[in-house]
Amino acid sequence: MxxxxxxxxxxxxxxxxxxxxxxxxxxxxxxxxxxxxxxxxxxxxxxFRLSAGFITFANVPAPSDALPALWSLLHSPKLPMHLAASIWRVLAGFCVAAVVGVGLGLAIGRYRAVEDTVLPALEVLRPIPAVAWIPLAILMFPSSELSMMFITFIGALFPILLNTVHGVEGIDPRLVATARSLGTKPLALYTEVILPGAAPAIFTGLAIGMGTAWFCLVTAEMIAGQYGIGYFTWESYTLQNYPDIVVGMALIGALGMGSSVLVKRLGIALTPWYRLQETRR
Structure with a gap:
């Protein structure tokens, strides 16, 4: 022994x-x-100017071409204005999408009447790409800034909404029944059972929604932007400054990845009761 x-x-x-x-x-x-x-x-x-007939890299800028363009942009006085404009548009659209998506998702996932009333219209709107919303956004909003925020809002809304709905629907009905049998009131049922149970799925939706908001940034800033990383990328294409296109795409990718990681870390910190066991090697 x-x-x-x-x-x-x-x-x-x-x-x-x-x-x-x-x-x-x-x-x-x-x-x-x-x-x-x-x-x-x-x-x-x-x-090597690889060409396979249906695709060619003869006119594509290489990383060695993009590095000088990146260095030039980093020393440009316009870079802070580009970053500030894009971050503000993405955060504004994302925050509104988070409030609307989580609120609607909790209601749709919990009540069948709300699902039958609201979800069909949302499912019709969900496949519409962000670029198709540009003419309508210009007509709906008097300000181009609001139009651009609306495009990022549309991009972030549906991932947040659907993940919230799936999170609520995935809660064990026995937990809800037990809480009700103990006399839990409807508001406390949401705050103490449904919201904590759906929180991991909600944060997954928030992380995906943040990424899609950045994905829609170029589309948003095509409307009437004067500053922004998406506007910088589109302007580089119209001016045939191809290395700057790569720089703009890389910045959007880096900012999108970084903000999504921050949302995931926040979700991990706020859901200590939920930990995925490491099953992959």
Whole structure:
């Protein structure tokens, strides 16, 4: 028996001495290497002017062309204005979409009458691409700024809404029944059972919605923008300044990825009761 306890103590001490962050560091290194490999492949296909008939890279700027353009933009006095305009439009549209999407999602997922009344119209609107909303947005809003925020709002709304609905529908009915049997009032039922149970799905929808809001940024700033990363990208195309197109796309991608990661981290911090076990290797 003593030998058994001694062996168990040795195993536990070995686990404690093992580097806890080694797998995370390894995965980050692997992802960085994957990204570097993609950039290297991009450089090679442009350098050799690869053409497969249906696609050609003869006129595509290479990463080596985009780096000087990025350096020039980083030293441009317009960069802070571009960033501020885009971030403000995305955050405004995203915040309104979060309030509307989560509120409607909680109601649709909980009450069948609300689902039958509201969801059919939303399902008809959901497949419409953001670019198709531009003429209507110009007609609906007197301000071009509001029109651009509306486009980002449309992009973020439906991922948030659908994930919230699925989160509410996935709650175990026994939890709701138990809360009701204990005399929980309707408001407390939402705040103490339904909202915590649907929170992981809600934050997943918020992270996806943040990414799609940035995805719709170029479409939004095509309307009448004078500043913004999307406007900078579109203007670079009209002026045939192709390296700046790559720079604008890369900035939108980096900002979208960074903001989505922040939303995911916030979700992890606010849902300590929910942890996914690591099943993938």
């Amino acid at each position: 003593a030998a058994t306890f001694e062996l168990r103590d040795r195993r536990e001490s070995t686990r404690e001495r093992a580097p806890r962050f080694a797998p995370t560091t390894k995965r980050r290194a692997w992802r960085a290497a994957s990204l570097a490999a993609c950039v290297t492949l991009w450089q090679l296909v442009v350098y």
